[in-house]
Amino acid sequence: MEYHNTGLFALPGGFINLEEDLDKAVKRGLKERTGLENIYLEQFYTFGNAKRNRTGEMETILKANHMEIETLRWILDRMVSVAYYALINIEEVTPAPDSLSDSCTWYEIDNLPPLIQDHTQIVEKALEVLKQNLDKKLEGVNLLPEKFTMNQLQKVYEAIMGEKLHRGAFQRKMLSLGSLVRHEKQFSGAAHKAPYLYSFKS
Secondary structure, eight states: OEETTTOOBOOOOOOOOTTOOHHHHHHHHHHHHHOOOSOEEEEEEEEOOTTTTOSSHHHHHHHHTTOOTTTTGGGGSOOOEEEEEEEOOGGGOOOOOOTTEEEOOOOOGGGOOOBSTTHHHHHHHHHHHHHTTHHHHHTTSTTSOSSEEHHHHHHHHHHHHTSOOOHHHHHHHHHHTTOEEEEEEOOSSOGGGOOEEEEEOO
């Protein structure tokens, strides 16, 4: 997201209310930004470098939005971020900015704007953790239609892994996992080229 009148970009985030559980705060923030509920969320790391909030960027953001710095001095103190990622289909969601932001937009992972503080490290860590046990994480999430082709599944893997995968080897691996159900072919004209549809086992 891009903060008003600053040219500064950050990952969407938020604060926990005093009497609010951490997981509830994360789900609330997700719903406020995307309108979605019951989405796969994973807490993947805690960022607590003592100097991560001493970059001057938060003060710039407060001043640019004409906010009283003395009243909000706590925002400039040390901050610890508990990071989560969600798995969603971005084609179905237009993220909403908060009151301090001009925009909240999807970016390709290889084309991110410069991010404040340690937010680039947060993205890198999220990708690292997402790649671990990816086969299990993709089951039951809505990155794919309920029924999908092997090619669609491969494209999701390639996007997350950041590399091109061999078609035949990928298909053999996925079928060997025993987590897919094969359905009817998806006909689109040339019957001999019609791919099978798959879904994840319940």
